[in-house]
Amino acid sequence: MAEVTNKEMTNREEDYSKWYNNLVVKADLAEQSAVRGCMVIKPYGYAIWEKMHEILDKMFKDTGHVNAYFPLFIPKSFLSKEAEHVEGFAKECAVVTHHRLMNDPNGSGVVVDPSARLEEELIVRPTSETIIWNTYKNWIKSWRDLPVLCNQWANVVRWEMRTRLFLRTAEFLWQEGHTAHATREEAVAEAQKMVNVYAKFAREYMAMPVVIGHKSETERFAGALDTYSIEAMMQDGKALQAGTSHFLGQNFAKAFEVQYANKEGKLDYVWATSWGVSTRLMGALIMSHSDNNGLVLPPALAPIQVVMVPIYKKDEEHSAIISRMNELKAEMEQVGISVKIDDRDNLRPGFKFAEWELKGVPVRVVIGPRDLESGNVELARRDISTKESVAQASLAQYVKSLLDEIQKQMYEKALKFRDENIIKVDTWDEFKQQIEKGGFLLCHWDGTAETEEKIKEETKATIRCIPIDSCVCEEEGKCVYSGKPSQRRVIFARAY
Amino acid sequence: MAEVTNKEMTNREEDYSKWYNNLVVKADLAEQSAVRGCMVIKPYGYAIWEKMHEILDKMFKDTGHVNAYFPLFIPKSFLSKEAEHVEGFAKECAVVTHHRLMNDPNGSGVVVDPSARLEEELIVRPTSETIIWNTYKNWIKSWRDLPVLCNQWANVVRWEMRTRLFLRTAEFLWQEGHTAHATREEAVAEAQKMVNVYAKFAREYMAMPVVIGHKSETERFAGALDTYSIEAMMQDGKALQAGTSHFLGQNFAKAFEVQYANKEGKLDYVWATSWGVSTRLMGALIMSHSDNNGLVLPPALAPIQVVMVPIYKKDEEHSAIISRMNELKAEMEQVGISVKIDDRDNLRPGFKFAEWELKGVPVRVVIGPRDLESGNVELARRDISTKESVAQASLAQYVKSLLDEIQKQMYEKALKFRDENIIKVDTWDEFKQQIEKGGFLLCHWDGTAETEEKIKEETKATIRCIPIDSCVCEEEGKCVYSGKPSQRRVIFARAY
Numbered sequence: 007m008a009e010v011t012n013k014e015m016t017n018r019e020e021d022y023s024k025w026y027n028n029l030v031v032k033a034d035l036a037e038q039s040a041v042r043g044c045m046v047i048k049p050y051g052y053a054i055w056e057k058m059h060e061i062l063d064k065m066f067k068d069t070g071h072v073n074a075y076f077p078l079f080i081p082k083s084f085l086s087k088e089a090e091h092v093e094g095f096a097k098e099c100a101v102v103t104h105h106r107l108m109n110d111p112n113g114s115g116v117v118v119d120p121s122a123r124l125e126e127e128l129i130v131r132p133t134s135e136t137i138i139w140n141t142y143k144n145w146i147k148s149w150r151d152l153p154v155l156c157n158q159w160a161n162v163v164r165w166e167m168r169t170r171l172f173l174r175t176a177e178f179l180w181q182e183g184h185t186a187h188a189t190r191e192e193a194v195a196e197a198q199k200m201v202n203v204y205a206k207f208a209r210e211y212m213a214m215p216v217v218i219g220h221k222s223e224t225e226r227f228a229g230a231l232d233t234y235s236i237e238a239m240m241q242d243g244k245a246l247q248a249g250t251s252h253f254l255g256q257n258f259a260k261a262f263e264v265q266y267a268n269k270e271g272k273l274d275y276v277w278a279t280s281w282g283v284s285t286r287l288m289g290a291l292i293m294s295h296s297d298n299n300g301l302v303l304p305p306a307l308a309p310i311q312v313v314m315v316p317i318y319k320k321d322e323e324h325s326a327i328i329s330r331m332n333e334l335k336a337e338m339e340q341v342g343i344s345v346k347i348d349d350r351d352n353l354r355p356g357f358k359f360a361e362w363e364l365k366g367v368p369v370r371v372v373i374g375p376r377d378l379e380s381g382n383v384e385l386a387r388r389d390i391s392t393k394e395s396v397a398q399a400s401l402a403q404y405v406k407s408l409l410d411e412i413q414k415q416m417y418e419k420a421l422k423f424r425d426e427n428i429i430k431v432d433t434w435d436e437f438k439q440q441i442e443k444g445g446f447l448l449c450h451w452d453g454t455a456e457t458e459e460k461i462k463e464e465t466k467a468t469i470r471c472i473p474i475d476s477c478v479c480e481e482e483g484k485c486v487y488s489g490k491p492s493q494r495r496v497i498f499a500r501a502y
Numbered sequence: 503m504a505e506v507t508n509k510e511m512t513n514r515e516e517d518y519s520k521w522y523n524n525l526v527v528k529a530d531l532a533e534q535s536a537v538r539g540c541m542v543i544k545p546y547g548y549a550i551w552e553k554m555h556e557i558l559d560k561m562f563k564d565t566g567h568v569n570a571y572f573p574l575f576i577p578k579s580f581l582s583k584e585a586e587h588v589e590g591f592a593k594e595c596a597v598v599t600h601h602r603l604m605n606d607p608n609g610s611g612v613v614v615d616p617s618a619r620l621e622e623e624l625i626v627r628p629t630s631e632t633i634i635w636n637t638y639k640n641w642i643k644s645w646r647d648l649p650v651l652c653n654q655w656a657n658v659v660r661w662e663m664r665t666r667l668f669l670r671t672a673e674f675l676w677q678e679g680h681t682a683h684a685t686r687e688e689a690v691a692e693a694q695k696m697v698n699v700y701a702k703f704a705r706e707y708m709a710m711p712v713v714i715g716h717k718s719e720t721e722r723f724a725g726a727l728d729t730y731s732i733e734a735m736m737q738d739g740k741a742l743q744a745g746t747s748h749f750l751g752q753n754f755a756k757a758f759e760v761q762y763a764n765k766e767g768k769l770d771y772v773w774a775t776s777w778g779v780s781t782r783l784m785g786a787l788i789m790s791h792s793d794n795n796g797l798v799l800p801p802a803l804a805p806i807q808v809v810m811v812p813i814y815k816k817d818e819e820h821s822a823i824i825s826r827m828n829e830l831k832a833e834m835e836q837v838g839i840s841v842k843i844d845d846r847d848n849l850r851p852g853f854k855f856a857e858w859e860l861k862g863v864p865v866r867v868v869i870g871p872r873d874l875e876s877g878n879v880e881l882a883r884r885d886i887s888t889k890e891s892v893a894q895a896s897l898a899q900y901v902k903s904l905l906d907e908i909q910k911q912m913y914e915k916a917l918k919f920r921d922e923n924i925i926k927v928d929t930w931d932e933f934k935q936q937i938e939k940g941g942f943l944l945c946h947w948d949g950t951a952e953t954e955e956k957i958k959e960e961t962k963a964t965i966r967c968i969p970i971d972s973c974v975c976e977e978e979g980k981c982v983y984s985g986k987p988s989q990r991r992v993i994f995a996r997a998y
Binding site for chain 1: 533535536537540541542543544545548549551552568569570571572573574575576577578579580581582588592593594595596597598599600601602603604605611612614623624625626633636637640646652656657659661673675848
């Protein structure tokens with residue numbers, strides 16, 4: 007493991023896709039497992055996901071939600087109860103058919119015991135609407151039982167044919183909120199509230215600008231009446247859907263017969279939402295900020311915010327430097343900064359610099375014998391590769407405001423890039439040219455699935471969203487493809 | 503849901519098992535799902551599990567461990583690589599055989615697509631030694647890569663035939679630590695360290711006394727050279743294994759070819775441990791403390807530590823009381839106490855008292871119009887059902903030390919009960935008599951699996967552990983069953 011340096015990193019400009027895969031593995035974030043399409047999330051990658059989990063969980067609780075846990079398995083018949091839902095997920099289901107292995111009668115290891123066939127096959131959950139609404143049936147009787155505001159942190163499985171670490175894996179980790187409401191208005195408001203929570207998380211913690219919008223009917227979640235999403239732009243100009251929030255209407259309540267008695271004692275079907283973000287956010291984070299030297303992490307999500315590297319020749323120097331480092335570490339920890347001292351004795355400082363650069367640690371602090379005398383440190387920023395000398399006496403306070411500054415600047419940089427690459431396109435020729443360069447194409451569209459499909463066939467671009475914020479789109483115009491009248495622009499892009 | 507009161511609780515003395523099931527459901531902790539043997543962990547139950555998770559996670563990190571995530575699925579061939587391991591788990595495996603559903607050609611919903619059969623079946627992990635050691639093979643090359651100290655929070659599936667909420671479910675949540683070491687001594691020390699972490703958690707947070715000990719060879723984890731466990735005594739005198747820590751020797755390193763180069767450059771197999779606790783702890787918690795009025799929670803694990811119930815007739819009274827309650831709530835929260843004001847307007851105070859009793863909230867604070875005048879509150883303790891009047895001015899400080907006191911007393915009460923029910927038994931007649939009454943039977947045993955098996959057949963009692971702490975057991979004697987010589991006593995009990 008120790009031989010990895012960023013010199014071996016693929017160049018981002020040469021092959022963005024290879025650069026990404028390379029970075030994920032070399033920065034110790036994740037790796038392929040022995041199981042097709044399933045990844046191992048390594049400790050460093052998992053530590054970032056844990057931070058995301060922790061922050062999001064608090065945001066959910068602050069907005070009135072509670073956590074619960076529902077079964078991993080879904081009876082096959084449940085999936086079929088909502089017609090669009092099964093259509094959307096049937097083709098990528100992992101199916102459990104047996105509950106026992108036995109010794110092979112021919113003596114070659116273990117085989118499935120044919121006598122242990124399940125009466126009804128179980129699906130490993132691709133999403134939990136069906137099992138949850140089957141449960142809510144018993145929880146909801148009257149308007150007093152509403153709203154139900156549950157979230158679940160769980161693993162789900164979708165048998166994707168082409169997988170990529172974090173971006174598209176057969177198994178992934180996520181949270182799925184499932185709420186039940188007395189009225190349509192309340193459910194719509196909930197779906198909107200949660201897409202806004204996601205946007206806030208993306209912007210403030212991931213330093214990642216996003217556009218909030220509606221999905222087109224074609225791109226909606228299977229079983230939803232409306233899907234809101236946050237769409238981010240990666241550095242190669244491609245779009246990445248980073249979170250979705252669905253207004254499900256009464257579809258699942260009807261499929262699972264969930265009715266409640268309103269204040270007048272009349273029965274009505276319950277209104278639903280669901281919303282989720284997943285370990286895909288890790289991919290979005292990586293592709294928003296990283297460079298040819300490796301990962302660049304926003305301070306708010308960095309498991310290690312400051313790494314300290316000693317430079318020394320003699321043993322006395324070493325012990326004096328480490329002892330000073332421990333004092334400074336304690337001062338920084340006091341103000342809430344997470345610090346690691348890299349005291350490995352078998353590696354040169356240059357190697358350590360490269361490794362922590364690769365891992366995206368926002369600030370590096372170096373102390374050598376001369377710094378010890380002068381009372382300074384050498385401080386380097388990961389995001390813009392600057393170096394400066396900072397007095398030890400004021401280091402903790404300095405780093406604290408620097409981390410805020412880095413967080414802010416990383417967002418601004420990404421926002422500038424994003425906004426420069428949102429392009430108004432009004433003719434089909436322009437569209438075909440521009441889509442090759444990447445970016446979000448802000449175009450008029452005639453609102454039909456046919457046009458959407460044709461544009462996709464010809465250019466691989468899809469409607470990422472019908473924006474609600476981030477750009478002024480309400481204006482009359484003509485569909486970029488069909489020339490038919492349109493009331494607003496939408497965002498087309500190629501997407502992850 | 504609102505009609506539930508503890509009057510409907512089964513009496514603990516009449517039918518302990520029914521009392522338990524009843525309590526789990528009525529206190530809103532968990533319920534059966536539509537999937538055989540899988541439970542739904544309801545928000546209130548999950549909130550307790552979250553507290554356990556949070557505290558344990560911190561204890562693991564404080565002892566140098568990091569979290570990671572490994573695949574849900576295990577290739578069937580991996581399970582077979584360690585002979586005892588597959589023997590132990592093959593009979594309870596959920597097996598994924600297909601990866602797609604299709605519309606039934608006969609038009610009756612969806613069916614498994616026969617063309618989507620997997621080349622190799624996948625097992626839903628019953629535990630992750632095999633997939634993890636297959637991964638460690640790539641992580642470990644030299645002594646510098648050791649130790650590897652990973653933990654994973656995950657769901658696992660063991661297809662148990664007879665299930666009970668929390669105690670034995672087909673799917674359960676747990677953590678599994680998997681560590682790799684250069685030497686046998688280090689691995690043994692790790693296994694011991696972690697069983698001690700579990701014991702500390704049980705004692706200090708769950709207020710549950712435990713005996714630490716070795717498992718007998720028969721009761722060991724499939725693939726381990728030594729298994730340490732913590733054994734708790736439930737209120738009916740039965741034992742519950744609450745956590746295990748395994749010294750795995752080099753078994754998995756050999757099965758998956760994991761070798762490291764030591765300082766001399768020589769290759770050697772890596773030494774392993776694994777250790778885990780699960781949502782079973784919820785069952786242990788419930789059965790250690792609860793009574794005929796419902797759950798009794800130790801303050802350290804109570805999602806709500808104080809519930810405040812207003813008593814009023816007029817609207818002005820109500821608003822004055824609630825406003826005072828909000829002030830007191832803020833004062834208590836300031837010192838780290840979690841407080842809920844139950845301001846539901848459609849329920850009588852008596853109903854609320856019963857409900858919060860059922861849910862085990864440690865302290866109830868009631869304020870009526872007279873309390874408002876006198877500047878006092880009525881405070882009730884859940885654990886021993888006492889009531890007292892406390893000055894509002896000192897409420898926060900009073901409750902803070904009271905919660906500590908309750909935590910301590912709950913442990914002492916459970917310890918007293920446990921110690922009174924650890925009985926030295928020296929004859930077979932006594933054994934057969936005593937085992938019917940329950941408790942831990944401290945007996946000499948000749949050390950053979952045959953005797954162990956016969957005792958189990960005749961009395962359903964098993965060796966819970968060969969104690970390391972909690973009782974003086976090193977003494978010469980004669981096996982309670984065979985009369986053969988023995989060097990120490992062990993604990994026999996019937997167990998969950």
